[in-house]
Amino acid sequence: MNEALENLKKRRSIRTYTDQPVAREVLEDIVDFGRLAATAMNDQPWEFVVVTDKAMLAKLPELTGHAQFIATSAACILVICKPTSHYLEDGSAASEHILIAAHAHGLGACWVAGEKEGYADSIRQLVGAPEGYRLICLIPVGYPAESPEIEKRTLQDVLHWEKY
Numbered sequence: 001m002n003e004a005l006e007n008l009k010k011r012r013s014i015r016t017y018t019d020q021p022v023a024r025e026v027l028e029d030i031v032d033f034g035r036l037a038a039t040a041m042n043d044q045p046w047e048f049v050v051v052t053d054k055a056m057l058a059k060l061p062e063l064t065g066h067a068q069f070i071a072t073s074a075a076c077i078l079v080i081c082k083p084t085s086h087y088l089e090d091g092s093a094a095s096e097h098i099l100i101a102a103h104a105h106g107l108g109a110c111w112v113a114g115e116k117e118g119y120a121d122s123i124r125q126l127v128g129a130p131e132g133y134r135l136i137c138l139i140p141v142g143y144p145a146e147s148p149e150i151e152k153r154t155l156q157d158v159l160h161w162e163k164y
């Protein structure tokens with residue numbers, strides 16, 4: 001199996017990070033992968049805000065009320081979309097690209113819920129995104145300080161040929 005596919009299989013949500021900073025070029029490259037995701041009618045409704053300021057990183061979980069680990073990440077990438085017809089699918093595709101790209105760079109990352117959460121709009125405002133834009137998720141990244149194992153449903157359980 002090639003390295004890219006291995007990456008997909010080995011990615012896990014990482015919520016504990018070392019203190020090692022992440023180079024700006026690495027963060028740029030990760031966002032670049034988000035930019036290239038599939039998107040309905042090539043709308044590309046996404047914007048990516050990379051937060052590295054420690055005070056801002058601490059403020060984010062104050063607003064979410066959970067995911068305290070955001071405060072200990074090296075950076076938190078906010079995926080924000082213009083409300084197009086398929087913004088949620090597009091933003092989710094971009095977010096998954098970001099998770100995989102972070103993993104490929106040897107980083108740990110975790111999708112933290114944004115869209116549908118009561119705090120989404122306060123985070124949009126905090127980072128100055130335009131009114132009406134939607135926070136899809138927050139993605140804290142950092143060098144991993146854990147390697148969690150989690151249970152996944154088996155292929156046999158989820159795969160249906162021809163009919164359900």
Ligand SMILES: Cc1cc2nc3c(=O)[nH]c(=O)nc-3n(C[C@H](O)[C@H](O)[C@H](O)COP(=O)(O)O)c2cc1C
Pocket residue numbers: 011012013014015067110111112113150
């Ligand atoms: C839409 C969505 C919302 C999520 N929200 C959170 C969250 O708020 N906090 C968190 O710690 N993890 C969150 N996660 C990560 C999931 O808990 C994680 O992906 C799941 O347990 C599977 O683990 P894995 O990513 O290691 O495969 C979210 C994932 C998705 C796709």
